[in-house]
Structure formats: C-alpha cells, structure tokens
Amino acid sequence: MENIALIESFSEFKDDKLIDRVTLMAILEDVFRNALKKKYGSDDNFDIIINPDKGDMEIWRNRVVVADGEVEDENQEIALSEAQKIEPDFEVGEDVSEEVKLIDLGRRAILALRQNLISKIHEHDNTNLYKQFKDLIGEIYTAEVHHVRPRVVILIDDEGNEIVLPKEKQIPSDFFRKGDNVRGIIESVELKGNKPQIIMSRTADKFLEKLFEQEIPEVFDGLIMIKNVVRIPGEKAKVAVDSYDDRIDPVGACVGMKGSRIHGIVRELGNENIDVINYTTNLQLYITRALSPAKVSSVKIDEEKKRAEVFLKLEEVSKAIGRGGHNIKLAGLLTGYELDVIREGIAEEEDDVELTEFSDEIDGWVIDEFAKIGLDTARSILNQDVADLVRRTDLEEETILEVIRILKEEFQD
Template identity: 80%
Template sequence: MENIALIESFSEFKGDKNIDRVTLMAILEEVFRAALKRKFGSDDNFDIIINPDKGDLEIWRNRVVVADGMSEDDNEEIELAEARKIEPDFEIGEDVSEEVKLIDLGRRAILALRQNLISKIYEHDSTNTFKHFKELEGDIYSAEVHHIRHNAVILLDDEGNELVLPKSEQIRSDYFRKGDSVRGIIKTVELRGNKPVIIMSRTAPEFLVKLFEQEIPEVFDGLITIEGVARIPGEKAKVAVDSYDDRIDPVGACVGMKGSRIHGIVRELGNENIDVLNFTKNTQLFIARALSPAKVVSMKIHEEEGREDGKKGRVDVFLQPEEVSKAIGKNGVNIRLASQLTGYELDVQREGVEMEDDVELTEFSDEIEAWVIQEFKNIGLDTARSVLEKDVAELVKRTDLEEETILEVQKILKDEFED
C-alpha cells in the first residue's frame, strides 16, 4: 500500500467527523509512532512528516554511524559500510537520515495501522461528543425521531449524534412517529465502552423549569425566579414563583393574559395542567397555597428531622368537609403535588369532626397491612370514617387495591364502631 493510499483511506473518516488539522496530524503521528515502536522497538529516533491535505507522508530514521562490527543497536546505530551504501562519503560519528517506506513495515503491520487509525478517529469523536453533551446536561435539546423501540425512542440531531429517550422519561400521552421533532432536557451523559450514551428526559421537573425560561422573558431575565416545581408528568404540575421586584406579579406574568404565555408549555407537555402559585417563606401560608383550590382552616406542623422519605415533617391540615376532596384532588394528585412542593407529609383532617368519633387508620396496623393503609392515605383518607364514607367502586378506581381487600378493610373498620 502506498503512503498516499493509506492517507486517503483515512480521509473518509476525517470528512465525517470534522476533525481539525492539528488534531488530525496528532492522531496520524501517534498511530505511526506506535507502528514504528512495534517494528523497531523505539520511535525516539524517527521523524514523521505529514501533510494530510495532500496525502503526503514521510518517515525518516536517524542513526549514528559507527565502525563496522561495533553496532550495539541497529535501530539507533548504523555501521560505516552500510552507511556508505547510502552516501559514500559518510564518516564515523555522523548522523544518517534514511527514509522508511510503509512497505518496510510489512503488510500485516499496515493493515493493523489502518485499523488503529479508524479506532483513534472514533475514540476522538466519541470523546468530543461526550464533552459537548456533558456541558449541555440540564439544557433543553431538540432532535428528530430516527426509530422507535418498545422501551425507548432513538433520536438523531442535525450532527448525526444519537440520543435516547427511554419510556420512563416519556410523558404518558407522548406519541412519536419517525421524523417527528422532539424536545426534552439532556438528563445524563455517560461513556459506555468509549461510546457516549445521551439520555433525554421529558418528565424531569427541570424540563418544566427550562420551558418557563424559554417561554417567559421575565424568568429568562431573572426578574422572576422559580422556587420549586412538583410534577406528575402529563397530569398536573405545581410551580412556585417569586420576584424581587414588587412591581411584577410573578403568577400573572407566567400565566399571561387568558393563559397565553403558559399555553405553549401546557401543549408541549401533553396538556399537563400547571398551577402557578406565589412562593413565600411563611411555611403555613405556602402549604395553604400549595393545596389550592382547597381553602385551609388551620394546620399544625410537626417538624421531624432525619426522616427516611426526606420530608421535613408532617402537617395536620384542617379543612371544612366540603373542601377535603378539593385538597386531595382526583386520584390524590393535588395533595401529592402539594407534599412534593412543600417538602412535608400532609395529613388532611376534617374540621369539626371530633377524634372521639373517628379513629386514625394507623390504629389498625395490627389488622391492616401498612401498605394498604398507605394506599388510603395517598388519596387523603387517613381515618376510619373517611374510608367508610367512600363507595367501594370509587376506592377501587382511586387506589391500587382489589375490591376484596377494600371490603375486608371496611368490615374491620365497621366492627370498631359497632363495638
């Protein structure tokens, strides 16, 4: 294989990967030096001259002339008789530069050299891609659907980089077809076997934050800050906003006239219902706002450090009976989001209902399994009477419990009051 042919075989990768001239020459020299080292034991006394644009390559070996029979290292020394075959007037002690042809390396070495070139190019490209996307973690990115797998959507950007949108990072209502443009945030970037794996997410709370920054100028400019986000992707979200400028209404600015500003965000998120509320450092007021549209009568906060669930504590929230369903929301969504946003476990209580007339579900822990009690608490039912007041069909729909389990629980609870 001629020198130029080897360089041309490399150019097919160079063109695709947009490698700059300096990097290209460094990779070429590194690969050739590795080949020389394997062949001659050392590459220290070799000069490599490369012009990748023209396909020129020259390799020169520099050796010192020694007396005949005195050479201790044929790679670094050349005997006088051998040197004078190159140039008849060489003398002992002089330096001899001799061009090394690629063919001298051997056919197998040349084939290995080409494979090494390809490997180095892809390694360089992967490293650059990894660094590029690592800097974009947490930012919004757009790419096109290339193909769809059962557990992920594979995307390609304009540069041909592959991104993965796993099923777990998709909004439940997401439906994609080949060629669709998809927006999400770069969630994680990692190297797996020298290949960058770029994970995109549409369910992360950060995606909602970035959409606010894109769609609402005051958020982008820092006039409005987002103090907290809680999401159940595709269903509902609560966003707490604040402003250091008293002249700005942060909620109004985010929502816009008749919802004009937030409409684009809602549409991007599959019609996810977004509640925007004013942030405050007053914990009681913040919890009350988070439970909107329910109107809170009063609450009692129990601070608890070191909880396994990471919550700051538990709050007994008292509401009028007709407000309880609003606080809980459909399938318990409202109270779950309020809990996420505030960082407290929220325990809804009916104002005016004497505890003597009711019993906490936790009192039945010896008869009812903890996970079953938690299912009821997830939808705001934490007392015996609150469970008994609900229709079995409704409880089946709103919890992950079987009808048989619910009937058994209600029987246990009824027995308590009949006694």
C-alpha cells in the same frame, strides 16, 4: 509516496468536527512511532513529517556511517558500502537520513497501524463528546427519533450523536414515530466502555423548569424566579414562582391571559396539569397556596417534625387531596412538609370510626381507593352520594354498596 489506504484516510480525519489539526498530527505521529518501535525496536532516530491537509507524510531514519563489518545496531548504524549506495560521497562518521516507505513496514503492520489510528481518533472523539455533553447536563436538547424500541427510544441530533431516551424517562402519554423531533433535558452522560451514553429525560422536574425559561421571557430574563418545581409526570405539577419587582405578578406572567403562555408547556408535557403559585417565606401561607384549589381553614405546623395539620371543611377535602392523591402529595413535596388533612367537625363526631377499623371486612385496596379522595372514616363515606362515589373512584357500584352496607351495620349495632 505510495497512495495506500492509510494515507487516503487522512482526509476523513482532518475534517472531523471534534478534532483540531494539532491534535490530529499528534495522534498520527504517536501511532506511527508505535509501529516503528515494533519494527525496528526504537523510534529515537526517526523523524516523522505529517501533512494531514494534503493527505501526505514522510518518515526518515537517521543512522551513523560505520566501516563495513562494524555494524552493531542495524537501526542506529549503516555500513559504509550501503550508505554510498544512497550517496557516493558519504564517509565513516557522517549521518545518513534515509526515507522509510510505509510499504517497508509490511502489509500486516500497515493494516494494524490503520486500525490503531482509527481507534485513537474515535477515543479522542468520545472523550470530547463526553466533555461536550457533560456541560449540557440540565439543559434542554432537541433530537430526532431514529429508532423506537419497547424499553427505549434512540435519538440522533444534528451532528449525528446518539441520545438515549429510556421508557422510564418518558411521559406516560408519549408516543413517538421515526423522524419526530423530541425535546427533553440531558440528564446524565455515562461512559459505557470508551463510548459515552447520553441519557435524555422528559420526566425530570428540571425539564419543566427549563421549559418555563424557554417559553416565558420574564423567567428567561431573571425578572421572575422559579423557586421550586415538583411533578408527577403527565399528571400534575406545581411550580412556585417569585419576583423581586412588586410591579410584576409572577403567576399572571407565567400563566398569561386565559392560560395563553403556559398552554405550550402543558401541551409539550402531554396535558400535564400545572399549578403556578406565588412563593412566600410565610410557611402557613405557602402551605395554603400549595394546596390550591382547595380553600384551607387553618394550618398547624410542627417545624421540628416537618409536619403540618391542615384543617379543611368537608367539601374541600377532596379538592385538597386531588385525584389519586396527587394534589396533597405535590403540595408536600413543594413545601417540604408532610401534610395531614383534618376534617373540621369530624372530630366531634364521637361515633365515627376510622375506615381501617373495617380491614377484616373490607379489602385494603378498597380502603385505599376511598382514602385517595379524602374519605377515611365511616361517616365521611355514608355522607356521600353513591353515584358521586362511583364517579370519583375506580370502584364498581356493587363494591361501594357493599361497603355502605357494612358501615351501616356497624352504626345500627
């Protein structure tokens, strides 16, 4: 057998991690039969014997001996004189098996055959890779940074598979260098042409849930259940936990002594602030817990509209809303209710005015900045210290003083 590049390549394929011997032999036979059809018009009378372990193969063409001058199909029949060159004892009507050398197919056909073989092997690999990672969707995966681009980080796992971490799936504080190990969840697998594209995410709620499973034994063992997870990646998260065993304090077990257990998770997420709360089917209590660290006075629920009015003392409002409005937003997502903050005592102030009433004199973005810290009426701002407002908002002192001047003029009038 000629030791051509096609045969030499068998050793490459037989060690492929994603292909078994039986499948490899089937692919090889299919590729060779296609080549034989192109060369001879049919492959029905060919036997193909493949031994990929040795990097060897044989092709035999079977033809019937006919009298000289009576050959009608050169692929199926062979003239007696030609058959007797192979073996002198052949007679008309007998079957002749003749080995076909790969070189007989022609150099161009051999190159095309090798290319087709490689293509089918890769197609098989890609199909298996797609199935492999489809089963890993929602699971934590670790890979190494191979290349950092402006909009995406390309990762390579231990088996050489390429994984994509897009910018929008990265935590804002993430910073990667080539060679860094990165953890995230496999969020999706998409076929781009015939090649699967594996997408990793570090911003998905599921990533935080899976980190709890990895880092906290009671969660991994099923003694503590994660009921819900909501996140603003890199900023704040809320996790509702529960346990069927009354002897287990689910919050205490997750947080650990002085935060020892949750510290690793916080660090992994770029110092994301994580609130762990006890889940309950008592909706009023659940909403109250979700708004921690604020102390809620009472809750009025409209189940039909999925809304709840949360009554708080004035000094608790900013805690409930949180920096940038993150706390109240996450509490709403966690409970599934739209939460309206009602300041106790403000309703009785007949001469108070909503801040939006001043939209002709105060820019909308300035009004939004005050609203983020729970200040949406004139008196709620006038009752604050200017230095405190500068600290709690992204507004300049000059802007705050101008707003106060406008509000004071309203009450003087």
